[in-house]
Amino acid sequence: xxxxxxxxxxxxxxxxxxxxxxxxxxxxxxxxxxxxxxxxxxxxxxxxxxxxxxxxxxxxxxxxxxxxxxxxxxxxxxxxxxxxxxxxxxxxxxxxxxxxxxxxxxxxxxxxxxxxxxxxxxxxxxxxxxxxxxxxxxxxxxxxxxxxxxxxxxxxxxxxxxxxxxxxxxxxxxxxxxxxxxxxxxxxxxxxxxxxxxxxxxxxxxxxxxxxxxxxxxxxxxxxxxxxxxxxxxxxxxxxxxxxxxxxxxxxxxxxxxxxxxxxxxxxxxxxxxxxxxxxxxxxxxxxxxxxxxxxxxxxxxxxxxxxxxxxxxxxxxxxxxxxxxxxxxxxxxxxxxxxxxxxxxxxxxxxxxxxxxxxxxxxxxxxxxxxxxxxxxxxxxxxxxxxxxxxxxx
Amino acid sequence: xxxxxxxxxxxxxxxxxxxxxxxxxxxxxxxxxxxxxxxxxxxxxxxxxxxxxxxxxxxxxxxxxxxxxxxxxxxxxxxxxxxxxxxxxxxxxxxxxxxxxxxxxxxxxxxxxxxxxxxxxxxxxxxxxxxxxxxxxxxxxxxxxxxxxxxxxxxxxxxxxxxxxxxxxxxxxxxxxxxxxxxxxxxxxxxxxxxxxxxxxxxxxxxxxxxxxxxxxxxxxxxxxxxxxxxxxxxxxxxxxxxxxxxxxxxxxxxxxxxxxxxxxxxxxxxxxxxxxxxxxxxxxxxxxxxxxxxxxxxxxxxxxxxxxxxxxxxxxxxxxxxx
Numbered sequence: 001x002x003x004x005x006x007x008x009x010x011x012x013x014x015x016x017x018x019x020x021x022x023x024x025x026x027x028x029x030x031x032x033x034x035x036x037x038x039x040x041x042x043x044x045x046x047x048x049x050x051x052x053x054x055x056x057x058x059x060x061x062x063x064x065x066x067x068x069x070x071x072x073x074x075x076x077x078x079x080x081x082x083x084x085x086x087x088x089x090x091x092x093x094x095x096x097x098x099x100x101x102x103x104x105x106x107x108x109x110x111x112x113x114x115x116x117x118x119x120x121x122x123x124x125x126x127x128x129x130x131x132x133x134x135x136x137x138x139x140x141x142x143x144x145x146x147x148x149x150x151x152x153x154x155x156x157x158x159x160x161x162x163x164x165x166x167x168x169x170x171x172x173x174x175x176x177x178x179x180x181x182x183x184x185x186x187x188x189x190x191x192x193x194x195x196x197x198x199x200x201x202x203x204x205x206x207x208x209x210x211x212x213x214x215x216x217x218x219x220x221x222x223x224x225x226x227x228x229x230x231x232x233x234x235x236x237x238x239x240x241x242x243x244x245x246x247x248x249x250x251x252x253x254x255x256x257x258x259x260x261x262x263x264x265x266x267x268x269x270x271x272x273x274x275x276x277x278x279x280x281x282x283x284x285x286x287x288x289x290x291x292x293x294x295x296x297x298x299x300x301x302x303x304x305x306x307x308x309x310x311x312x313x314x315x316x317x318x319x320x321x322x323x324x325x326x327x328x329x330x331x332x333x334x335x336x337x338x339x340x341x342x343x344x345x346x347x348x349x350x351x352x353x354x355x356x357x358x359x360x361x362x363x364x365x366x367x368x369x370x371x372x373x374x375x376x377x378x379x380x381x382x383x384x385x386x387x388x389x390x391x392x393x394x395x
Numbered sequence: 396x397x398x399x400x401x402x403x404x405x406x407x408x409x410x411x412x413x414x415x416x417x418x419x420x421x422x423x424x425x426x427x428x429x430x431x432x433x434x435x436x437x438x439x440x441x442x443x444x445x446x447x448x449x450x451x452x453x454x455x456x457x458x459x460x461x462x463x464x465x466x467x468x469x470x471x472x473x474x475x476x477x478x479x480x481x482x483x484x485x486x487x488x489x490x491x492x493x494x495x496x497x498x499x500x501x502x503x504x505x506x507x508x509x510x511x512x513x514x515x516x517x518x519x520x521x522x523x524x525x526x527x528x529x530x531x532x533x534x535x536x537x538x539x540x541x542x543x544x545x546x547x548x549x550x551x552x553x554x555x556x557x558x559x560x561x562x563x564x565x566x567x568x569x570x571x572x573x574x575x576x577x578x579x580x581x582x583x584x585x586x587x588x589x590x591x592x593x594x595x596x597x598x599x600x601x602x603x604x605x606x607x608x609x610x611x612x613x614x615x616x617x618x619x620x621x622x623x624x625x626x627x628x629x630x631x632x633x634x635x636x637x638x639x640x641x642x643x644x645x646x647x648x649x650x651x652x653x654x655x656x657x658x659x660x661x662x663x664x665x666x667x668x669x670x671x672x673x674x675x676x677x678x679x680x681x682x683x684x685x686x687x688x689x690x691x692x693x694x695x696x697x698x699x700x701x702x703x704x705x706x707x708x709x710x711x712x713x714x715x716x717x718x719x
Binding site: 062065066068069070278281284285310313314333334335339340341377378 | 507549594
């Protein structure tokens with residue numbers, strides 16, 4: 001079936017489209033759950049009201065421009081709900097006939113929604129949740145991930161550390177379960193690429209006020225004390241998924257060292273200063289539409305809907321099963337301002353993509369790093385490779 | 396003046412004197428154009444050319460030099476002798492690449508940010524038409540019989556065939572990811588479209604009425620170079636159609652392709668991030684712009700060898716050679 005579809009796609013790609021081909025009206029949706037969260041440490045990171053939705057609007061515009069030459073239209077509905085309204089919001093979308101749904105939600109909600117969508121034959125894209133298990137034993141056959149996994153992000157950071165020969169690591173993790181899960185990714189990545197964690201500490205989340213006027217005074221006195229008397233290390237790796245302390249680490253260490261991970265040099269899929277590989281055009285279009293810089297979720301939603309657009313252009317069909325099969329076929333590739341085509345891993349539905357390492361101002365580097373080879377694609381040196389993934393839903 | 400005397404002397408000495416032509420290179424980050432002598436390969440001048448100059452071309456009679464000043468949202472027109480700015484042409488927002496009608500008028504301009512091709516009269520300086528095309532229009536080619544202008548759109552991944560009489564798009568053809576450049580053969584029977592991210596050059600046969608048919612995709616392979624780095628951008632074809640040269644971006648190589656068999660014969664190592672290409676009018680030399688090493692490479696076309704590197708301004712992008 002897969003082979004057949006790839007062939008069909010190849011043939012379709014060769015056809016000269018003189019005037020509108022068969023008309024296709026593509027209906028998609030972005031379903032975003034808004035959770036109660038603390039404000040981020042940095043004001044720059046305040047959540048945008050149109051987070052993800054702006055990426056969808058740009059994707060509709062891009063897909064629509066292409067579609068006008070082929071008789072395809074694209075319309076994406078955007079829905080933001082509180083956690084307890086998610087199930088009924090999804091039911092409404094399915095009821096309305098939408099079968100292509102981008103979800104921005106935490107893992108547990110994402111899986112519940114994905115299973116509900118599966119019952120109606122809908123294809124779901126994960127544009128937010130980075131939990132690696134979603135690409136492992138918790139994977140779903142109707143769930144494709146444009147958001148990278150924590151494993152990909154940790155590997156991206158670790159490859160850069162190893163490329164720099166900064167292989168003695170001081171790992172500082174937060175005390176919440178998601179921080180510990182992220183710390184585990186860095187431990188695994190260190191082993192994978194031959195780095196060593198020479199010191200490890202846990203930064204307790206005591207739930208205090210973080211951004212009082214005198215906050216920086218306390219930080220300046222307390223953090224160095226917390227970081228003193230460590231084994232000799234080259235670099236500090238912060239695993240702070242809860243956004244409690246990592247941003248404070250650079251300049252507040254005991255031993256002056258670079259910080260990477262959740263603070264200092266951070267892994268991103270996009271940031272407002274990324275301009276290589278034609279990304280300036282993406283930035284210009286996005287800024288004109290949203291009046292702000294794009295965040296990872298905007299780019300990851302844009303990716304998901306561009307996958308749909310590309311599949312519809314090449315196959316002439318908006319059927320969720322056909323789109324999924326085409327996305328997973330050898331014929332699929334997507335240009336996305338990363339210097340190489342993005343494709344999907346056929347064993348777990350994860351999109352392969354280069355990861356930007358960002359210091360708050362510029363792209364410092366892009367992983368995979370030179371020299372980290374893989375028999376299939378250097379991109380597969382990051383994240384769950386086929387033998388490591390416990391996913392069976394794609395077999 | 397000294398320069399003139401010197402080059403006159405050199406010309407007199409040469410066994411088979413070739414005419415020296417001026418080579419104009421746009422420097423995207425330096426906001427300048429570098430002028431080079433095609434015989435001595437010396438830099439004659441570097442002059443200000445507006446903000447983010449990219450596409451560069453010259454009138455068929457050599458009277459006017461056109462530069463897409465992308466961040467100024469216009470085309471700047473210079474005197475190729477004095478380097479004085481003569482006037483500007485409206486171009487629509489963010490002009491990137493353009494192609495000039497063989498008669499010298501009009502100019503067809505790709506507006507990268509606005510999904511348009513703008514057609515501008517080079518004499519009256521008026522916009523004749525705006526043609527909506529795909530997302531991020533870039534490559535521009537014109538068929539030798541001037542019936543069609545071809546535009547490639549980088550995110551839509553199509554070649555759009557615009558009728559030059561009606562300004563209607565008559566054919567849209569899907570190609571691989573991020574199509575960058577469109578180049579017809581001199582006899583108009585073939586069209587080549589490079590796809591930077593797809594890593595291929597699409598080859599189309601062109602029927603008598605101008606209808607394109609995709610017949611083949613040329614792929615590239617260099618031992619020791621990651622396939623992801625082989626990113627085709629600029630394309631040039633010799634007048635007789637026997638050789639196709641393709642700039643491969645970050646692979647720092649120009650591929651040499653046999654025009655008959657469409658086999659890749661060789662890869663010539665040039666400067667870093669090789670972008671656009673231009674022949675000298677006698678096709679003795681092919682010049683490449685190398686964006687990351689801030690230089691150009693001169694290739695001896697017959698020997699298919701790089702013979703010289705010339706330092707230019709910051710981030711060279713486009714190149715054009717003055718006619719004889």
